[in-house]
Amino acid sequence: MENTSINSSDIIVFMIAGFILIGLMFGFILYFLLSYKSKKKDYNLLVFQKKEIDKQQKALQQTLYELKATQAQLIQSEKMANLGELTAGIAHEIQNPLNFVNNFAEVSIELLGEMKEELDGGKTENTQEIMKDVISNLDKIKHHGKRADAIVKGMLQHSRISNGNAELTDINALCDEYLRLSYHGLRAKDKSFNASLNTGFDPTIPQIKIVPQDIGRVVLNLLTNAFYAVNQRAKLNEEGYKPTVGIKSRLIKDKVEITVTDNGNGIPADVVEHIFQPFFTTKPTGEGTGLGLSLSFDIITKGHQGKLTVDTDIGQGSVFKISLPVT
Amino acid sequence: MFLSVYHTFYYSSLFICAVVSLSMIKGLSPSFRWLAVLVVLTLVVEVGAKYVAYCFDTSNSAVYHVFTPIEFLFYTLIYALLVDDSKWIKVFWFCWFTLVVSEVINTLYVQPLGVSNTNIMMMESVMLVFFSLVLFLKIKESMEYENLLIESVFWFNSIILVYYASNILIWGFHSIKIYNLTDPPTLIYDVNLMLSGILYLVFSFAIFLNYKSSSNN
Numbered sequence: 001m002e003n004t005s006i007n008s009s010d011i012i013v014f015m016i017a018g019f020i021l022i023g024l025m026f027g028f029i030l031y032f033l034l035s036y037k038s039k040k041k042d043y044n045l046l047v048f049q050k051k052e053i054d055k056q057q058k059a060l061q062q063t064l065y066e067l068k069a070t071q072a073q074l075i076q077s078e079k080m081a082n083l084g085e086l087t088a089g090i091a092h093e094i095q096n097p098l099n100f101v102n103n104f105a106e107v108s109i110e111l112l113g114e115m116k117e118e119l120d121g122g123k124t125e126n127t128q129e130i131m132k133d134v135i136s137n138l139d140k141i142k143h144h145g146k147r148a149d150a151i152v153k154g155m156l157q158h159s160r161i162s163n164g165n166a167e168l169t170d171i172n173a174l175c176d177e178y179l180r181l182s183y184h185g186l187r188a189k190d191k192s193f194n195a196s197l198n199t200g201f202d203p204t205i206p207q208i209k210i211v212p213q214d215i216g217r218v219v220l221n222l223l224t225n226a227f228y229a230v231n232q233r234a235k236l237n238e239e240g241y242k243p244t245v246g247i248k249s250r251l252i253k254d255k256v257e258i259t260v261t262d263n264g265n266g267i268p269a270d271v272v273e274h275i276f277q278p279f280f281t282t283k284p285t286g287e288g289t290g291l292g293l294s295l296s297f298d299i300i301t302k303g304h305q306g307k308l309t310v311d312t313d314i315g316q317g318s319v320f321k322i323s324l325p326v327t
Numbered sequence: 328m329f330l331s332v333y334h335t336f337y338y339s340s341l342f343i344c345a346v347v348s349l350s351m352i353k354g355l356s357p358s359f360r361w362l363a364v365l366v367v368l369t370l371v372v373e374v375g376a377k378y379v380a381y382c383f384d385t386s387n388s389a390v391y392h393v394f395t396p397i398e399f400l401f402y403t404l405i406y407a408l409l410v411d412d413s414k415w416i417k418v419f420w421f422c423w424f425t426l427v428v429s430e431v432i433n434t435l436y437v438q439p440l441g442v443s444n445t446n447i448m449m450m451e452s453v454m455l456v457f458f459s460l461v462l463f464l465k466i467k468e469s470m471e472y473e474n475l476l477i478e479s480v481f482w483f484n485s486i487i488l489v490y491y492a493s494n495i496l497i498w499g500f501h502s503i504k505i506y507n508l509t510d511p512p513t514l515i516y517d518v519n520l521m522l523s524g525i526l527y528l529v530f531s532f533a534i535f536l537n538y539k540s541s542s543n544n
Contacts, residue, residue: 011514014500018518021496025489032463036475043470 078291092184093151097144104137166209172201182223198246205251218296222260222320229264256324263317333520340527345370347531351538358408359537365401389440396427406458422454445498452494459488479537486529
């Protein structure tokens with residue numbers, strides 16, 4: 001091992017190298033501190049912004065949840081409003097068979113009284129004839145009872161929450177039923193109201209797979225609007241004006257088209273572009289939710305892959321067309 | 328027993344640090360608990376080595392041949408806890424293993440027990456500088472601390488960086504392999520003692536900060 005003595009220049013080199021090294025280390029630490037501080041500031045801002053975004057997201061989620069709940073409530077309200085529209089019509093529809101039932105029951109009681117008298121008097125020649133009449137009356141009572149039963153079942157079906165299951169349905173019968181119900185409903189509320197009803201149902205239309213409660217709701221909505229429109233125009237007392245509402249169906253290739261027409265005032269151009277938007281209504285406050293046409297549009301386009309269009313002329317009236325695929 | 332003002336400064340700092348460590352050890356985080364144990368162990372070893380050298384008039388270099396790997400084991404443990412990243416922890420343990428193997432080879436073939444193990448001390452210093460830089464990187468990545476100046480980890484890591492970077496230079500000058508000096512100037516020892524004294528004072532401060540923040544939590 002070589003023995004080397006130390007000299008002052010080595011010490012100077014050692015001192016200078018030492019100072020430079022320690023200076024470098026302190027420089028590094030200082031740089032680290034400053035860059036950390038600056039980065040931390042940005043980081044804190046980022047964390048703050050993230051927290052704010054999270055907070056807003058939570059609030060939005062809550063709002064969305066509330067909106068969905070409100071939407072569900074509104075849909076239910078709209079359905080109940082529809083049912084309200086139907087109630088008077090339904091009452092009218094039930095009243096007819098009930099009248100028949102009452103009348104035939106009264107006649108049957110009288111006939112049975114006559115028969116008793118005949119039998120008490122020992123006469124039997126007319127009893128067979130009277131018995132035939134009574135049986136015929138009871139048949140009619142049964143028939144009208146069933147009709148009333150069908151009306152009540154239809155009403156319950158309408159109020160029932162749709163399970164979304166499509167079933168084969170006679171579209172003409174459905175349209176006819178809702179036309180009568182909506183017309184009588186309006187008549188029950190406003191005795192002075194009268195309108196001509198034009199129907200034209202294509203008998204070649206097969207039963208199609210639809211959700212009957214939903215399509216019924218759409219037809220009812222269009223008819224209610226049509227009656228509202230002609231009623232509004234009728235109130236203007238125009239000379240020679242005859243309120244007319246029509247509902248027609250026809251088969252076009254693989255589609256069924258349902259047309260609801262009215263000869264009301266028609267819809268202005270600035271209004272027609274909004275009529276399928278939710279909460280848009282021209283009716284006075286409390287008379288319309290503004291959801292009827294919007295829901296109808298969704299039921300037809302999203303629920304049944306069909307089309308709902310409107311054609312309107314000011315002073316001439318409106319034509320709403322529902323197009324549904326047969327398959 | 329104590330030869331100079333540098334020795335006095337060094338041993339006083341180490342003693343203060345050991346007292347602080349012992350008094351606060353229960354309230355420290357796991358990594359700083361290991362540091363406290365290391366400080367107390369260092370005091371025991373340093374005083375013991377000095378006593379042996381004084382009483383028997385022999386070189387105490389052999390003590391450092393054993394103590395350096397042990398000291399590095401503690402640092403590895405501390406950094407493994409502080410960095411808390413499995414990838415780096417593996418690297419740290421590999422470094423420790425390398426140092427132990429190197430110590431054995433160095434003792435057998437280069438610097439026997441009677442000579443200071445400056446090569447290994449230099450190697451330990453390089454590795455600790457590396458550990459320190461890794462920890463700085465992790466601190467910057469995590470952005471965990473609001474104000475670094477009141478963080479025990481920052482002070483501990485900073486002094487490790489400064490002290491062991493300087494140690495590379497000190498032991499470099501001291502090493503007979505680099506400068507062929509069999510009798511290095513006392514200035515090197517004095518600077519080393521001064522820096523070591525500062526190291527333990529900063530350790531005391533870091534331990535105090537750690538104790539304070541742990542007790543606040």
